[in-house]
Amino acid sequence: MMRVDPQTMYDWARDIFPLPRSLTGPGVVATLEYLRGIIPELEIVSVPSGTRAFDWTVPDEWTMRSGYLEHESGRRYVDYAESTLHVVGYSEPVDGWLTLDELEPHLFSLPAMPDAIPYVTSYYARRWGFSLRDDVRRTMPPGRYHAVIDSTLAPGHLRYGEFVLRGREEREILLSTYVCHPSMGNNECSGIAVTAALAATMAARADRRYTYRFLFMPETIGAIVYLSRHLEHLQGHVDAGFVVTCVGDERAVSFLPSPSGTTLADRVARAILDAHASGYHTYSFLDRGSDERQYCSPLVDMPVVSIMRSKYGTYPEYHTSRDDLNFISPAGLGMSYDLILRCLDVLEANHTYRAVWPCEPQLGKRGLYPTLSARGIEASVKTMTNVLAYADGAADCIEIASRIHAGVEEVVTVAHRLDEEKLLERVQ
Helix, strand or coil: CCCCCCCHHHHHHHCCCCCCCCCCCHHHHHHHHHHHHCCCCCCCCEEEEEECCCCCCCEEEEEEEEEEEECCCCCCCECCCCCCCCCCCCCCCEEEEEEEEHHHHHHHCCCCCCCCCCCCCCCCCCCCCCCCCHHHHHHCCCCEEEEEEEEEEEEEEEEEEEEEEEEEEEEEEEEEECCCCCCEEEEEEEEHHHHHHHHHHHHHHCCCCCCCEEEEECCHHHHHHHHHHHHHHHHHHHHEECCCCCCEEEEEEEEECCCCCCCHHHHHHHHHHHHHHCCCEEECHHHCCCCHHHHHCCCCCCCEEEEECCCCCCCCCEEEEECCCCCCCCHHHHHHHHHHHHHHHHHHCEEEEEEEECCCCCCCHCCCCCCCCCCCCHHHHHHHHHHHHHHHHEEHHHHHHHHHHHHHHHHHHHHHHHHHCCCCEEEE
């Protein structure tokens, strides 16, 4: 079975880290083109500025070329060439001289984290500004400063990537991540790398039950645009979905459920995490903050959850320059990839079964049960007999695993064997 090496995922994250992503613009295009090198069939879709999507409108395209803040002495305190976080996202162009007092409303820093550059955006209100380390900001002397932001805000396009991988069935699994944050390891590049790895893994499988839909989009507006175009289809086909974000560090494993907490996605995620991520943190949908806000909104109501490492908004480095390539690791990416892939594997094998024979079938003559009765032998086939006992035609494998206190991966394997032996039959 094809698996992507964790170091390869980290290398992908490293490659895309410096690209100047935002909601729109050349950084998004460059990221999607990079992904085409991993997923050749990735379709890049362009949506014109001004396009209506439910209650939203696709904004103008932002093209950022350069920016700096230079004191009259010649010293530069901010340079976009050094960090894509230095310029407030979607800043209007500016080229002028200002005093330090005049400049203050346009400067953003974090006194509580003096060595970090904050990530600041202004997507839907016209303004400009610079983000910088607070310890640098405090060294800025009085005088005049040359503020330069060479950018363009003009009608253009929002772009997203879509890869639909057909399976035997039309029922779908959705995996969605975003491509709009500049220079962030966990909150951006990790999700892209793990989602791309899962796409490559599933594409390499010759036989897939489900159809898989992989989406790489600007957060919020991208999901809203996509749903405005595909809502009816998604509602009629998606059995489970995962928003893949913040999957690169090693500090924690986190789970954000759907609003009900009872969907197929919830059940498979909990089963896998219970088995392979002891002590994981469970959050409430009240703690939502990514594109599950759109997928799980009342009039969309899709079965979408998130399996993460350190959840967005819970770690100090979040939305700062300290969420860098040192914050994520191959091990962190690899565990996230494994957890979500295990979910997909279980979903592929999960069925609802019904017992074929009244009373217990004779397992011994089929080589499924020891023919010599001795103390302790029955424990070796306990899961098998329990699966038979609970295969009532209503409970799927995930539910049976929960009822009999067994691992879901073991249960789907046992059920498949019993199906092959014609002791169970699948209920459609």
